[in-house]
Amino acid sequence: MDVPLRNVRVVIGSIGDDIHVVGITILGHALRNAGAEVIQLGIQTPPAEFVATAVAEDADVVMVSSSNGHAAIWCDTLRADLDAAGGEGVLLYVGGNLAVSAFTPWEGTEARFLDMGFDRAxxxxxxxxxxxxxxAEDLRARDTDEFREASRA
Ligand code: B12
Incomplete structure (x- = not known):
């Protein structure tokens, strides 16, 4: 079996007031099948719980999901909060329906979340x-000397 994420620790959940559970459930199973240790926070997870869990569990990546259009409100300071709590090296991903409307062009939405400090949207x-x-690609890149130099700077 292909296990590209062996020993990788992932914190996942739907943020804020979001009740959409199907995406994080499917993604959580797929990550486990790929070898990851998945810490599933479930729906309606406060931003502070993502931060506290990521640090306590020594996570490699936090995967935030949001589908109800409220993502920008809840995600605003997540990168800064994670860094302040000692999680500077933790990758931060966000996914789902990130704009208020499903008709919003994706490029602008992606740029907005990258500006907030997410590594990927x-x-x-x-x-x-x-x-x-x-x-798997981002983790390989992170484990290079170049990345370690940059994160120490
Ligand atoms: C089912 C559903 C509901 C159910 C949820 C049941 C449940 N407990 O999960 C109910 C009816 C309760 C519901 C409620 C609402 N919903 Co709703 N819902 C849907 C619907 C039809 C399907 C969502 C779903 O399960 N998809 C299947 C999963 C597998 O897909 P997914 O969630 O997109 O996840 C995949 C990817 O996105 C990705 N992914 C997701 N998160 C992440 C995170 C990372 C890091 C990564 C890498 C990938 C990733 O991986 C998943 C696997 O492929 C969608 C429309 C649609 N067709 O998508 C609307 C939709 C998401 N809902 C919407 C809305 C507006 C709402 C409500 C606000 C409606 C209201 N006025 O009350 C409320 C939200 C309440 C709240 N507090 O959150 C809108 C969101 C608009 C937007 N932002 O673009 C949508 C898009 C409908 C629409 N076209 O307008 N909803």
Whole structure:
């Protein structure tokens, strides 16, 4: 079996007031099948719980999901909060229906979340296999000397 995420620790959940559970459930199973240790926070997870869990569990990546259009409100200071709590090296991903309307062009939405400090923003049609491929790539890049130099600077 292909286990590209062996020993990788992932914190996942739907943020804020979001009750959409199907995406995080499917993604959580796929990550586990790819070898990851998944800490599933479930729906309606406060931003502070993502931060506290990521640090306590020594996570490699936090995967935030949001589908109800409220993502920007809840995600605003997540990167800064994670850094302040000692999680500077933790990758931060967000995915789902991130704009208020499903008709909002994706490019602007993606740019907005990258500006907030997310390492990656994924649109609503993202398949778990794609998220797993990108995560494996980002983790490989993070484990280079160049990345370590940059994060110490
Ligand atoms: C089912 C559903 C509901 C159910 C949820 C049941 C439940 N407990 O999960 C109910 C009826 C309760 C509901 C409620 C609401 N919903 Co709703 N819902 C849907 C619907 C039809 C399907 C969502 C779903 O399960 N998809 C299947 C999963 C597998 O797909 P997914 O969630 O997109 O996740 C995949 C990817 O996006 C990705 N992914 C998701 N998160 C992440 C995170 C990371 C890091 C990564 C890498 C990938 C990733 O991986 C998943 C696997 O492929 C969508 C429309 C649609 N067709 O998508 C609307 C939709 C999401 N809902 C919407 C809305 C507005 C609401 C409400 C606000 C409606 C209201 N006025 O009350 C409320 C929200 C209440 C709240 N507090 O959150 C809108 C959101 C608009 C937007 N932002 O673009 C949508 C898009 C409908 C629409 N076209 O307007 N909803």
């Amino acid at each position: 994924f649109g609503p049609a993202t398949q778990p296999a794609e998220a797993i491929r990108v995560l």
